[in-house]
Amino acid sequence: MxxxxxxxxxxxxxxxxxxxxxxxxxxxxxxxxxxxxxxxxxxxxxxxxxxxxxxxxxxxxxxxxxxxxxxxxxxxxxxxxxxxxxxxxxxxxxxxxxxxxxxxxxxxxxxxxxxxxxxxxxxxxxxxxxxxxxxxxxxxxxxxxxNANKVKNELIKNEVKTIDEISFYIKRTIIDQRVVKTIQFKDNNQPYSYIESVQLxxxxxxxxxxxxxxxxxxxxxxxxxxxxxxxxxxxxxxxxxxxx
Ligand SMILES: C[S@@+](CC[C@H](N)C(=O)[O-])C[C@H]1O[C@@H](n2cnc3c(N)ncnc32)[C@H](O)[C@@H]1O
Missing domain, CATH: 3.40.50.150 (Vaccinia Virus protein VP39)
Structure with a gap:
């Protein structure tokens, strides 16, 4: 990979x-x-x-x-x-x-x-x-x-979403014409980090x-x-x- x-x-x-x-x-x-x-x-x-x-x-x-x-x-x-x-x-x-x-x-x-x-x-x-x-x-x-224009213009830079008792800490940035979202959280005390990176x-x-x-x-x-x-x-x- x-x-x-x-x-x-x-x-x-x-x-x-x-x-x-x-x-x-x-x-x-x-x-x-x-x-x-x-x-x-x-x-x-x-x-x-x-x-x-x-x-x-x-x-x-x-x-x-x-x-x-x-x-x-x-x-x-x-x-x-x-x-x-x-x-x-x-x-x-x-x-x-x-x-x-x-x-x-x-x-x-x-x-x-x-x-x-x-x-x-x-x-x-x-x-x-x-x-x-x-x-x-x-x-x-x-x-x-x-809608890439809206994503870019109204970018929510930081957000926390708690779902099923997991708090997801989400950060969004624009890098090289992509929206890059970092998603960090803990589950059962174990830390996780993922990204989403989508072309605008x-x-x-x-x-x-x-x-x-x-x-x-x-x-x-x-x-x-x-x-x-x-x-x-x-x-x-x-x-x-x-x-x-
Ligand atoms: C945002 S999700 C949407 C899933 C589904 N269309 C829905 O609305 O629930 C994007 C999907 O694309 C799939 N995907 C990502 N890269 C892919 C690839 N190279 N070939 C096939 N599927 C892919 C992911 O595994 C994921 O299920």
Whole structure:
């Protein structure tokens, strides 16, 4: 593991799931219902949840589409995801930079900031090119990312969150166009320290990446209610792109 591959250990630890436990199935259910109505993919579609975690969105997607595949690098998360069985739903441990599917899909969902982790910017393009290869003609790519402008302008530098009797001490800084979050805590008197380091990708950056990977941006939204994206105020940057 490279020292800067922070996403391998952190997302595979139980503490990631404790810290983000409020981002739960009910949030996923409401968002997927709205989103899928908007994008209008046929019910007999096959779709991929790329960076699916424990599968909270995959499970909702499987209530709508015929075939749903969830992939994630974290084996712990995929083991959890596999506990939900549903017709046409499957999960596997794979890296989003080089995943392989048995068949092409009609839509790829990359949700809740599951992009922009890698130290090499070229890896963003690797992910998008893999998406292109694995999508059917005119297939859709949906990326739900944070609004980098807002993250930067309203950076909460220090925060303490106590969840399940663990106090997480969180520090955020901007370094080299990334938001770097240091997360420190003790559990059973044992000290832990993790980082999250995510590229501050803007709408302009995504438009550039799409142009380099043969995707056309067709719509954007600014939150899980699918309100209009506003670069200064929106919480999210949700991008809908089509394979050209
Ligand atoms: C912020 S979490 C979101 C998980 C899920 N989409 C959700 O909303 O619950 C990001 C996910 O991306 C996964 N991930 C990180 N790097 C990855 C990679 N190279 N390939 C596949 N998945 C990766 C992590 O393991 C983690 O589950």
């Amino acid at each position: 490279k020292e800067n591959d922070w996403f391998i250990g952190w997302f595979d630890s139980k503490y990631y799931h404790i810290l983000y436990k409020n981002r739960d199935n009910s949030e996923a259910k409401a968002f997927i219902r709205k989103l899928t109505k908007n994008i209008n993919l046929a019910e007999n579609s096959s779709v991929l949840d790329l960076g699916c975690g424990k599968g909270r969105h995959s499970i909702e997607l499987s209530k709508i589409y015929k075939n749903v595949i969830g992939i994630d690098l974290s084996s712990q998360s995929i083991n959890e995801a596999k506990k939900t069985t549903s017709h046409g739903l499957s999960f596997s441990v794979q890296d989003m930079r080089e995943f392989k599917l048995n068949h092409k899909v009609d839509g790829i969902f990359n949700l809740f900031t599951s992009f922009g982790y890698f130290s090499s910017i070229d890896d963003n393009l690797k992910v998008l090119k893999q998406c292109y290869t694995n999508l059917n003609e005119k297939g859709l790519l949906i990326i739900d990312f944070f 990708l803007t709408l302009k950056d995504f438009t550039y990446l799409f142009s380099k990977s043969n995707f056309k941006l067709i719509n954007t939204f600014g939150d899980y209610n699918l309100d209009t994206y506003n670069p200064n105020h929106s919480n999210r940057l949700i991008l809908i792109a089509k394979k050209t």
